[in-house]
Amino acid sequence: MQQISTSTLSKNVQADLNLNWPTQAILFCAIIIACIGLNLNSAPVVIGAMLISPLMAPIVGIGFALGNSNSKLLLKATRLMITQASIGILGATTYFLISPINTASDQLLARTEPTIWDVLIALAGGFAGVISLAKKGGGGNVVPGVAIATALMPPLCTVGYGISHLNLSFTLGAGYLFLINAFFIALATAAGTIFFRIRSGQHLNVSVRQEILILIIAIIIIIPSSISGYSIVRKSYVDAQLSAFIEKELPNQYIAKQSIDHQHIKLAVIGRRLTQSQISKLKSSLKDYHLKGYKLTITQLTKGNYITAQQFQDYMKQQNNGNSLQSDNDNQMDK
CATH class of the missing domain: 1.20.1080.10 (Glycerol uptake facilitator protein.)
Incomplete structure (x- = not known):
């Protein structure tokens, strides 16, 4: 040994x-x-x-x-x-x-x-x-x-x-x-x-003085990483709750795109067209998934109960242009 x-x-x-x-x-x-x-x-x-x-x-x-x-x-x-x-x-x-x-x-x-x-x-x-x-x-x-x-x-x-x-x-x-x-x-x-x-x-x-100094430095270093860790855990939890919401409340919809930005949930869906009352009911049901306080925006890519290829292409083009603009803005900020 x-x-x-x-x-x-x-x-x-x-x-x-x-x-x-x-x-x-x-x-x-x-x-x-x-x-x-x-x-x-x-x-x-x-x-x-x-x-x-x-x-x-x-x-x-x-x-x-x-x-x-x-x-x-x-x-x-x-x-x-x-x-x-x-x-x-x-x-x-x-x-x-x-x-x-x-x-x-x-x-x-x-x-x-x-x-x-x-x-x-x-x-x-x-x-x-x-x-x-x-x-x-x-x-x-x-x-x-x-x-x-x-x-x-x-x-x-x-x-x-x-x-x-x-x-x-x-x-x-x-x-x-x-x-x-x-x-x-x-x-x-x-x-x-x-x-x-x-x-x-x-x-x-x-010395005790050395021990206290090291402890203080350790706490100072830990604080930002703890905040970042909490943010990751919180994001993971919200993502899981949103997935449960989509699976239960929108079973017949194809989610073309989803995002969460500052307590604003954005969904782009393809499927049977939702009425305004159905959308209102979906918004009110967020609290059942611990998403109270979140705003829900649903973009329906269908007209009636179908979507044409041109409509889908137009939507994707619009999203790509938006992402490119955001990327350019981020690059400018970095510079």
């Missing part, structure tokens, strides 16, 4: 805290690989980049230094993390400036809206990592697994994409995700280090 040792943890953590050119060259290569994967929307390529990235080392080093109140090691690890993050952002920005593919892929978009779940993943990953590093005989594939689960590389690449395209929402969103991952991995590492020190009978020298 492998034993947990604080000396093993210290040895493994400090072994990778070296500011040398081979490590930084590997990081730069990993950043380029990750950028290509994000650009081409290829998850396997992104995962490969995370496996070879050395970004975990300084973050774990910061947590270990906090758990030992070692200011010299904390400064060394922080300096290394800032250097590596700067190299990553610079490399990503350069890549996306010269890349012929300018469209934001799903892989890029996924890194722009952090939630409370990212906090939980970083904490769990941090704990797994510090336990792995404290095991005599090595931690096997746990640390690379933590690097993949917490996804430190993609947010930095997305920051570079945002900078290269002057898109502030991408830059801030991805930067916040990287901050969440780095801070809570370090926090989990610090907590694990303190636990192992207590377990081995070592005297703790972490």
Whole structure:
């Protein structure tokens, strides 16, 4: 059975805290690989980049230094993390400036809206990592697994994409995700280090002031992600209620399009034409599906009980023009 040792943890953590050119060259290569994967929307390529990235080392080093109140090691690890993050952002920005593919892929978009779940993943990953590093005989594939689960590389690449395209929402969103991952991995590492020190009978020298400061910072960082997480849960719930409403109240209608915008539900339907009284009844039944306060607008694409091909084409053309106009407006706002 492998034993947990604080000396093993210290040895493994400090072994990778070296500011040398081979490590930084590997990081730069990993950043380029990750950028290509994000650009081409290829998850396997992104995962490969995370496996070879050395970004975990300084973050774990910061947590270990906090758990030992070692200011010299904390400064060394922080300096290394800032250097590596700067190299990553610079490399990503350069890549996306010269890349012929300018469209934001799903892989890029996924890194722009952090939630409370990212906090939980970083904490769990941090704990797994510090336990792995404290095991005599090595931690096997746990640390690379933590690097993949917490996804430190993609947010930095997305920051570079945002900078290269002057898109502030991408830059801030991805930067916040990287901050969440780095801070809570370090926090989990610090907590694990303190636990192992207590377990081995070592005297703790972490002041109450330091603990309170870290707690305050953690709460400040968590707040925006909690709000975002609540919004996602709320949206998922409303979508489920709307699906139930459509299935029960409009069983004979084909829903050509549906959207929810600021408590305004818009449905475009094809089927037997609904009377005004039927529409009024549908609006009043929203409260039965916990959608009280929502406004319902139904656009009927049929004349009588049928729809011609021309009518449907005209409607789709109108929607496409509207979406194009909205996209142009969004691009102007980003610029």
